[in-house]
Amino acid sequence: ILTAALAEEYNDDPAHPITRAEKTAEGWRIDGAKITVDSAPLADLFLVPAITEDGVAVFLVEPSDAGVSITRQSTTDFSSAGLVEFDSVQIPADRVLGSVAQGSDIAAWIVERIQLGSTAYQYGVLDQALKLTAEYATERVQFGRPIGSFQAVAQRLADGYIDVKGVRLTLWAAAWRLSEGLPSDGAVQTAKFWAADAGHRVGHTAVHVHGGVGLDEDHPVHRYFLAAKHHEFLLGNATDQLRALGKVLAAVPA
Incomplete structure (x- = not known):
């Protein structure tokens, strides 16, 4: 199951996220949180947009990555959704979709x-x-x-x-x-x-x-x-x- 982690608290434009990503020697480090992520408790992979010093990048994040935590959330229609938090999550460079410019x-x-x-x-x-x-x-x-x-x-x-x-x-x-x-x-x-x-x-x-x-x-x-x-x-x-x-x-x- 691949799902997109887009919505954030205190941000009404999911295409321009608050979640941050910083370049490291091994790739990238992500910090932040996404709310009401569809199928989060069941997902095998997340698409995660994050802001960098050069713009926005979209990362592929696995729930097993160190620093990723998933908490099930209650929604109005009782669907499977969750809060996904990123605490210094290390992402290899090959798990970026396209380039930062894109x-x-x-x-x-x-x-x-x-x-x-x-x-x-x-x-x-x-x-x-x-x-x-x-x-x-x-x-x-x-x-x-x-x-x-x-x-x-x-x-x-x-x-x-x-x-x-x-x-x-x-x-x-x-x-x-x-x-x-x-x-x-x-x-x-x-x-x-x-x-x-x-x-x-x-x-x-x-x-x-x-x-x-x-x-x-x-x-x-x-x-x-x-x-x-x-x-x-x-x-x-x-x-x-x-x-x-x-x-x-x-x-x-x-």
């Missing part, structure tokens, strides 16, 4: 594709959650009529429909640009923003329309809520994506 681009390439994959997963979660909620609204009867016929419920479902279509549109737009090798500045961040922002709204709509049963672990809808919250925050929430988009727009000449 490291920043390699890290950004990895982050973009994981963000896009997360958005695709989120789209599936929200699409199915909305379908389950719409079906429930036609079956649940209150005051002698299905709750879906009430204006407030219908409006929330309509807003959810627009949100899901927004995620789908921005997802495919970003995926197409990456697949065609076109400039993708802002496209992935836009898709991830929709996945986060719409994920919050649709996830809560699913629970609220279902009422008490939406929080019952015997009913499947709570799993969609947990998955939506996980992908809302994975590698940057909605605010983080807006900040990234702001940097992209600020770099464009007036």
Whole structure:
């Protein structure tokens, strides 16, 4: 199992890490920590971006390397994730991906594709959650009529429909640009923003329309809520994506 260790505490840009690496006579020494690393307790190898005096480098780190410690973390969706800490971890020179000059681009390439994959997963979660909620609204009867016929419920479902279509549109737009090798500045961040922002709204709509049963672990809808919250925050929430988009727009000449 190969996994990417990207997210760090107090850092909203995983492509520009805080974890540090210093050149040594034998190779490199890494110090720092990565949080909520997917499959960390099971992984055989980690991709670890770290900042150096010359830029960013991406290292291949084994869990058996001296100085590596892994602590399982609890997440909203109960997935296998962990805190991975590096205490003067010695890495041979042949375990660096590319060169230090390429490291920043390699890290950004990895982050973009994981963000896009997360958005695709989120789209599936929200699409199915909305379908389950719409079906429930036609079956649940209150005051002698299905709750879906009430204006407030219908409006929330309509807003959810627009949100899901927004995620789908921005997802495919970003995926197409990456697949065609076109400039993708802002496209992935836009898709991830929709996945986060719409994920919050649709996830809560699913629970609220279902009422008490939406929080019952015997009913499947709570799993969609947990998955939506996980992908809302994975590698940057909605605010983080807006900040990234702001940097992209600020770099464009007036």
